[in-house]
Amino acid sequence: xxxxxxxxxxxxxxxxxxxxxxxxxxxxxxxxxxxxxxxxxxxxxxxxxxxxxxxxxxxxxxxxxxxxxxxxxxxxxxxxxxxxxxxxxxxxxxxxxxxxxxxxxxxxxxxxxxxxxxxxxxxxxxxxxxxxxxxxxxxxxxxxxxxxxxxxxxxxxxxxxxxxxxxxxxxxxxxxxxxxxxxxxxxxxxxxxxxxxxxxxxxxxxxxxxxxxxxxxxxxxxxxxxxxxxxxxxxxxxxxxxxxxxxxxxxxxxxxxxxxxxxxxxxxxxxxxxxxxxxxxxxxxxxxxxxxxxxxxxxxxxxxxxxxxxxxxxxxxxxxxxxxxxxxxxxxxxxxxxxxxxxxxxxxxxxxxxxxxxxxxxxxxxxxxxxxxxxxxxxxxxxxxxxxxxxxxxxxxxxxxxxxxxxxxxxxxxxxx
Amino acid sequence: xxxxxxxxxxxxxxxxxxxxxxxxxxxxxxxxxxxxxxxxxxxxxxxxxxxxxxxxxxxxxxxxxxxxxxxxxxxxxxxxxxxxxxxxxxxxxxxxxxxxxxxxxxxxxxxxxxxxxxxxxxxxxxxxxxxxxxxxxxxxxxxxxxxxxxxxxxxxxxxxxxxxxxxxxxxxxxxxxxxxxxxxxxxxxxxxxxxxxxxxxxxxxxxxxxxxxxxxxxxxxxxxxxxxxxxxxxxxxxxxxxxxxxxxxxxxxxxxxxxxxxxxxxxxxxxxxxxxxxxxxxxxxxxxxxxxxxxxxxxxxxxxxxxxxxxxxxxxxxxxxxxxxxxxxxxxxxxxxxxxxxxxxxxxxxxxxxxxxxxxxxx
Ligand code: SF4
Ligand code: SF4
Numbered sequence: 149x150x151x152x153x154x155x156x157x158x159x160x161x162x163x164x165x166x167x168x169x170x171x172x173x174x175x176x177x178x179x180x181x182x183x184x185x186x187x188x189x190x191x192x193x194x195x196x197x198x199x200x201x202x203x204x205x206x207x208x209x210x211x212x213x214x215x216x217x218x219x220x221x222x223x224x225x226x227x228x229x230x231x232x233x234x235x236x237x238x239x240x241x242x243x244x245x246x247x248x249x250x251x252x253x254x255x256x257x258x259x260x261x262x263x264x265x266x267x268x269x270x271x272x273x274x275x276x277x278x279x280x281x282x283x284x285x286x287x288x289x290x291x292x293x294x295x296x297x298x299x300x301x302x303x304x305x306x307x308x309x310x311x312x313x314x315x316x317x318x319x320x321x322x323x324x325x326x327x328x329x330x331x332x333x334x335x336x337x338x339x340x341x342x343x344x345x346x347x348x349x350x351x352x353x354x355x356x357x358x359x360x361x362x363x364x365x366x367x368x369x370x371x372x373x374x375x376x377x378x379x380x381x382x383x384x385x386x387x388x389x390x391x392x393x394x395x396x397x398x399x400x401x402x403x404x405x406x407x408x409x410x411x412x413x414x415x416x417x418x419x420x421x422x423x424x425x426x427x428x429x430x431x432x433x434x435x436x437x438x439x440x441x442x443x444x445x446x447x448x449x450x451x452x453x454x455x456x457x458x459x460x461x462x463x464x465x466x467x468x469x470x471x472x473x474x475x476x477x478x479x480x481x482x483x484x485x486x487x488x489x490x491x492x493x494x495x496x497x498x499x500x501x502x503x504x505x506x507x508x509x510x511x512x513x514x515x516x517x518x519x520x521x522x523x524x525x526x527x528x529x530x531x532x533x534x535x536x537x538x539x540x541x542x543x544x545x546x547x548x549x550x551x552x553x554x555x556x557x558x559x560x561x562x563x564x565x
Numbered sequence: 566x567x568x569x570x571x572x573x574x575x576x577x578x579x580x581x582x583x584x585x586x587x588x589x590x591x592x593x594x595x596x597x598x599x600x601x602x603x604x605x606x607x608x609x610x611x612x613x614x615x616x617x618x619x620x621x622x623x624x625x626x627x628x629x630x631x632x633x634x635x636x637x638x639x640x641x642x643x644x645x646x647x648x649x650x651x652x653x654x655x656x657x658x659x660x661x662x663x664x665x666x667x668x669x670x671x672x673x674x675x676x677x678x679x680x681x682x683x684x685x686x687x688x689x690x691x692x693x694x695x696x697x698x699x700x701x702x703x704x705x706x707x708x709x710x711x712x713x714x715x716x717x718x719x720x721x722x723x724x725x726x727x728x729x730x731x732x733x734x735x736x737x738x739x740x741x742x743x744x745x746x747x748x749x750x751x752x753x754x755x756x757x758x759x760x761x762x763x764x765x766x767x768x769x770x771x772x773x774x775x776x777x778x779x780x781x782x783x784x785x786x787x788x789x790x791x792x793x794x795x796x797x798x799x800x801x802x803x804x805x806x807x808x809x810x811x812x813x814x815x816x817x818x819x820x821x822x823x824x825x826x827x828x829x830x831x832x833x834x835x836x837x838x839x840x841x842x843x844x845x846x847x848x849x850x851x852x853x854x855x856x857x858x859x860x861x862x863x864x865x866x867x868x869x870x871x872x873x874x875x876x877x878x879x880x881x882x883x884x885x886x887x888x889x890x891x892x893x894x895x896x897x898x899x900x901x902x903x904x905x906x907x908x909x910x911x912x913x914x915x916x917x918x919x920x921x922x923x924x925x926x927x928x
Binding site: 383385454460463490491492496498505513535540541544548 | 579634635678680764813862927
């Protein structure tokens with residue numbers, strides 16, 4: 149693990165600003181590892197918060213709802229496009245009294261309101277929370293936003309503290325965990341005091357704040373669990389099976405909206421930052437907002453810069469400015485283009501030193517290049533694609549490319565067998 | 566369509582040049598000591614080795630392979646410095662130039678360039694010198710350097726009343742015997758600490774190497790063992806830690822250091838003479854890849870299969886010892902040159918049929 153400098157210290161002071169609504173929204177149909185099937189047709193009139201698409205077949209991706217009222221104007225395999233009528237006609241939803249919530253009802257709410265892991269992967273939260281109540285040892289709230297530049301979780305913890313605690317109180321009532329822990333990076337230790345002030349409103353809630361080093365990728369789920377509980381659980385396993393419920397603070401906020409306001413996940417907080425933009429800060433945006441709209445509203449000139457959706461370590465390059473903000477997008481980053489020249493690997497071992505999964509990343513480049521047996525021999529399937537290895541590499545080796553493509557090759561080899 | 570870009574979109578400010586620069590910085594005080602002691606003699610040796618190396622780089626990397634950029638990354642300078650640090654100030658200039666040139670060509674370029682070498686280039690260069698100029702390199706004369714010395718001892722600590730302590734400290738800082746890089750134990754150590762601090766090497770290799778070597782000496786308690794502290798420090802801190810030819814995981818590095826210390830002890834014990842450091846490091850260089858496999862770090866969330874691991878380590882150690890004794894026998898009968906001839910044939914063959922096709926690949 150390692151420290152990465154960025155502009156967090158600037159954006160974390162910013163409040164959560166609002167953005168003007170767009171006239172067209174593009175609702176993403178890809179989520180987690182699945183594709184949602186549209187439940188509407190072109191030309192349909194849509195109410196705000198109405199369900200637009202669902203993973204009918206597998207139930208392995210969270211439902212998605214309309215952020216505005218208006219009309220469906222196009223549907224393709226990736227997006228449903230909506231025209232905003234600016235009327236904000238809402239669908240009516242029923243709010244369940246929190247006293248009446250039991251696990252089963254709660255999980256149903258998560259499902260109906262499209263709650264998904266907001267930290268990036270968009271893993272459906274209802275699946276994550278499907279546990280036996282009695283088995284929950286720890287409820288772990290992940291406030292470790294280890295991605296450089298991003299402060300959206302920070303902003304949520306700073307400005308929506310009361311909402312988070314109310315939701316945590318409900319979770320406490322449902323799961324009766326032995327302990328509740330909120331993890332925060334040391335660089336944000338002022339949040340600890342801030343939280344402790346709010347604890348006074350919840351005398352029955354025992355929450356511990358755990359400060360962790362400012363290292364990347366401390367916020368990775370496996371790394372976070374280990375740092376707090378000392379339990380090392382292997383990649384690919386479900387934390388709940390070990391008695392840990394882990395949620396990102398953004399997800400907790402989404403649960404709040406569902407439980408207390410009856411609003412499905414249709415917006416989130418993102419950080420806009422990077423070295424190629426002046427209007428950096430935290431913004432509340434609707435899911436499906438085209439990136440073009442955000443750039444226009446903030447007067448950002450995106451000519452000749454690299455645009456990244458998500459964090460700089462694990463995010464994706466934006467090729468199409470009409471692509472939208474998704475549930476898992478924590479940021480929109482703009483970087484000046486930089487030339488990286490690839491040199492020979494000098495076997496410095498830095499990649500080995502920083503790999504949180506204790507792998508030997510340079511072997512994957514060799515494996516992808518010539519000897520595919522190395523991929524399985526050096527446990528490529530345990531890689532969490534955090535990008536730490538490529539960040540640190542002095543020779544700029546294409547480690548992530550080898551890893552991503554190498555995993556595809558690994559899959560093919562498995563099929564062949 | 567444009568190629569898909571992969572994350573991450575930020576990167577550290579690390580570069581090969583910066584890594585090399587730090588090593589050069591760590592080596593500079595040693596240069597100063599060598600110059601202080603032998604002045605022009607040191608400059609002649611260094612200059613000719615550097616000249617040989619750079620000429621070779623320009624001719625082979627540049628003109629033949631069209632890889633001009635690599636010439637300036639500093640790796641050749643480090644190779645030459647390390648090579649010069651293992652030889653005598655009386656080494657004739659043409660031998661030094663030959664050594665510098667062979668170190669770069671057979672130690673690096675023919676492997677496919679910086680980072681791809683399996684053996685420490687400086688030591689490869691040194692072996693070439695020994696094999697092709699046996700009379701010069703192993704004559705006793707070359708080490709009788711008294712007459713050209715400018716400084717015989719220092720009196721920096723003579724202000725200390727206790728004469729023993731004063732002498733001890735003086736010698737820790739400066740002893741003008743042996744090869745050009747061995748004069749100042751303190752600055753060898755300081756260079757190592759600097760590199761560890763800058764994370765250019767990790768402490769595992771030098772620490773375990775010293776521990777095992779010193780324990781070996783202690784166990785065998787032979788007063789006649791001929792070794793130099795400076796030589797061990799130079800080898801342990803700067804040679805054995807050469808990135809491409811040493812293992813990458815912490816446990817692998819520890820094992821590697823331990824074994825170099827042990828093999829170096831054996832080499833001294835069984836009469837390898839001045840070559841104990843070169844032999845031990847080169848032998849373990851040869852096992853680096855295997856060590857990386859056996860001592861791969863324990864992947865997150867998995868368990869180590871101890872019986873299997875112990876068996877692997879046992880077999881590995883057995884092979885290292887076998888090779889050591891084979892090399893020592895060859896040394897005893899004077900057959901080391903044939904080993905070098907085989908190496909030359911092997912590397913040229915490999916370059917022709919394999920490495921030259923992968924020049925553009927980064928690994
Ligand atoms: S960090 Fe880069 S240069 Fe260093 S060992 Fe890893 S891949 Fe090779
Ligand atoms: S190998 Fe995978 S887990 Fe390890 S640092 Fe690289 S991306 Fe992260």
